[in-house]
Amino acid sequence: MARRGGRRGLRDSGTLAATACAAMISHQTLRFATPHDAGAIAALSRDEIETGLPWTWRAPRVRHAIADPDTNVIVAGAPGAVAAFGLMYYADDDAHLLLFAVRRSQQRRGVGSALLQWLEEAARAAGARRIRVEARMDNDAARSFYNERGYHERAIVPRMYSGRLDGVRLEKWLRPADAA
Numbered sequence: 187m188a189r190r191g192g193r194r195g196l197r198d199s200g201t202l203a204a205t206a207c208a209a210m211i212s213h214q215t216l217r218f219a220t221p222h223d224a225g226a227i228a229a230l231s232r233d234e235i236e237t238g239l240p241w242t243w244r245a246p247r248v249r250h251a252i253a254d255p256d257t258n259v260i261v262a263g264a265p266g267a268v269a270a271f272g273l274m275y276y277a278d279d280d281a282h283l284l285l286f287a288v289r290r291s292q293q294r295r296g297v298g299s300a301l302l303q304w305l306e307e308a309a310r311a312a313g314a315r316r317i318r319v320e321a322r323m324d325n326d327a328a329r330s331f332y333n334e335r336g337y338h339e340r341a342i343v344p345r346m347y348s349g350r351l352d353g354v355r356l357e358k359w360l361r362p363a364d365a366a
């Protein structure tokens with residue numbers, strides 16, 4: 187695992203980064219986000235993830251994440267036309283998928299699956315043992331999406347979101363917990 191201060195995941199991993207940057211998924215190009223994508227990502231978070239909750243992932247926070255060496259932010263789509271994105275934070279042996287969304291008009295076309303696969307490969311390349319993610323309890327689409335991709339629901343957390351909405355914590359082990 188890279189040390190803190192070094193870019194985790196694929197950004198500096200030449201072969202994988204080259205593969206990923208060239209990836210075409212469901213007619214969408216997957217690429218690393220740039221600061222110019224921050225506004226579109228923040229808007230997607232507001233519209234698809236933080237619906238009905240205070241909008242906490244605004245452009246400056248997203249821009250900060252894009253610049254953070256311990257975070258990978260991946261987008262599908264050209265600049266100015268972001269169709270989906272994933273924001274993965276690395277801490278110790280865990281990769282934490284903090285934000286993940288596909289624009290409504292682009293859903294159920296395989297974009298989310300492709301993006302998640304890319305992020306999982308990045309996490310493996312970074313040496314992560316586990317990917318963690320949370321979803322609202324009432325988010326059947328996300329729970330089904332993650333469950334079908336090997337994520338186990340490990341805890342239900344009452345009032346996880348803004349002290350109001352219940353959430354569920356999911357995880358996927360990339361290698362056994364006791365492996366070196």
Ligand SMILES: CC(C)(COP(=O)(O)OP(=O)(O)OC[C@H]1O[C@@H](n2cnc3c(N)ncnc32)[C@H](O)[C@@H]1OP(=O)(O)O)[C@@H](O)C(=O)NCCC(=O)NCCS
Pocket residue numbers: 234235284285286287288289292293294295296297298299300320321322325326327328330331334
């Ligand atoms: C969850 C999400 C990322 C899935 O992205 P996607 O591009 O539609 O996913 P894919 O097309 O790759 O896979 C579709 C699969 O996801 C699940 N799924 C997606 N939408 C669903 C829905 N409305 N109801 C039930 N299952 C759903 C199903 O397993 C589906 O497989 P199927 O089409 O064979 O039934 C997308 O619905 C989304 O962005 N939702 C809003 C934001 C969100 O909930 N993010 C995750 C929590 S942070």
